[in-house]
Amino acid sequence: MDKFQSSLGKLSMAFNKNIYINAIKNGMLAYMPFTVITSVFLIIGNFPVPSVNAWMASLFNLTVTQWSTKLAIVNDASLAIGGLLVLLAVSRTLADEMKINGMQAMLTSVVSFMVLTPYKTTKAGSFLDITTIGAQSIFLAILVSIAVAVIYRVIDRKGIKIKMPASVPPAVSSPFESLIPSFVVITLFWIFRLILDNFAKLSALELFNMILGTPLKAMGGSLIGIILVKMFGQLLWFFGIHGDSIVNGVMTPIFQVLQDENKTASLAHHAIPNIISQSFWDGFASIVVIGSIFAIILIAHSHRYSEMKKVAGIPYLFNIGEPTLFGIPLMLNVTYFIPLLFSNVVSIVISYTAFALHLVPLPTGLVQVPWTTPIVISGYLVTGSISGAILQLVCFVAVILVWLPFVKIADKEIMVEEKQEEEK
Structure with missing residues (x-):
């Protein structure tokens, strides 16, 4: 029993000290307030008592459907871009853990994520399907933030960056120092996107869901x-x-x-x-x-x-x-x-x-x-x-x-x- 308990304790300690697990956990915690805020608006817009719903809509001279649509705006601005929010939170947390430039790593993660996200083109023009950056892309967002942070850190630790004179203020030198790491990271993601487009004929989100997303959901969603x-x-x-x-x-x-x-x-x-x-x-x-x-x-x-x-x-x-x-x-x-x-x-x-x-x-x-x-x-x-x-x-x-x-x-x-x- 003592040996088993000791082994579990070591496993738990290793788990809790893992920077990637902590980044995912803290990133999801940072995302949580927006789920609560959005829920408040959705409760009001879809109140389970129809008469109350109708009364609230009438205060603004709206139909119940219009009232619900107005309150759903907050959802469209938060949970509908849940993957992007988690990407920002996880990448910033990881950057802090890895002691790399947090702001630049976070922005590089966003650009890399968007490089993998296809736009749809119609006669009306090009547009982004918001579902590709929503909650269904959370898994992909986490992977992208981890990959960006790891590659960025490797390049940064090797000193492959533009070094400015000591007299240059940090606010000016920091973006220049991050130029090469960010360029390499974004280029790698662009190459990956080209491979997917030309050979797999799939988007990164579709590929991930096929390999990992669907099995993970099946496991977590089963009795x-x-x-x-x-x-x-x-x-x-x-x-x-x-x-x-x-x-x-x-x-x-x-x-x-x-x-x-x-x-x-x-x-x-x-x-x-x-x-x-x-x-x-x-x-x-x-x-x-x-x-x-x-x-x-x-x-x-x-x-x-x-x-x-x-x-x-x-x-x-x-x-x-x-x-x-x-x-x-x-x-x-x-x-x-x-x-x-x-x-x-x-x-x-x-x-x-x-x-x-x-x-x-x-x-x-x-x-x-x-x-x-x-x-x-x-x-x-x-x-x-x-x-x-x-x-x-x-x-x-x-x-x-x-x-x-x-x-x-x-x-x-x-x-x-x-x-x-x-x-x-």
Whole structure:
């Protein structure tokens, strides 16, 4: 056990220190506020109560459709260019980690990304299909930012740059020093674009989706896939490793693409394609923490758990579980191994089944609430239906039932220990 724990600890440390993983994670975190801001506008423009929608539209002398279109402008200016936003965030983060010129590396990434992005030409002229820089291109954007940063750093470290006299101000010398690295990077991407155009007859986005994008989405968007991912995260928690941090760093781009596909379908009034998305992950697959705390609140009598309830009670309302995870503690606590590993599976299966059988409307993708949003509220907002809130309550109760017998066993053991301490 000690050897296994040590190996996991080393793996986690290596994972958390990996500059590429950190850049992806921090880049997605930087992108997150725009998803929330856009969600507010989309909620208002597609309010689930028709009479309220009509009333708001009438205030501006608009039809409901016109009102919805006006509020979708914010979406078109943010999430619709999600790939570009993630590209900017990841490339800047990587540049800072690699100690290269952040501004120039970021701009070089944008140009390189656009070099790979084809324009469409019609009789009316040339135009850019905005979907090629939207959320569906997040994976490609991440790869481009990593490739640009790596190539840029190699050239920069070799000193292949225009060196200006020391008397020249940094604001002037810095762009000149970046000229050769940026030129080489952009030229390489241009050559890659020519190869794709002339031989593969595919765009970079099409090629990436064919090789990696589609398989990754299939894995992240399947019931078995999300169960395995969640169980892996919980297993890491058992060994004292922040499982959410590791899992989210890898899976968030996948869930975000699935979320955007749902949002696009909702805005077009088409059938929603994906059960699993970021909203499913945050709102229905991650109820284990609040379930465990509520189980303790219901039946615990030991002094240790009574004190812990005072600390953990309020945070759990906002899905913050660290006080419980480290207060019980769950690390290497064999008593809680089964509920820690499998209670989320119960919630995932119940939710997936309810959505698959159309008992509850699928998360629309129009709304992406922060993961700290309390259950019931988040369930209603992401599905646009009270049945979404009810489903969360059902999952909540199911998770509590999984935890209750184990909490009861642990509580009795602690009470015996406390009694023995008092008798000494």
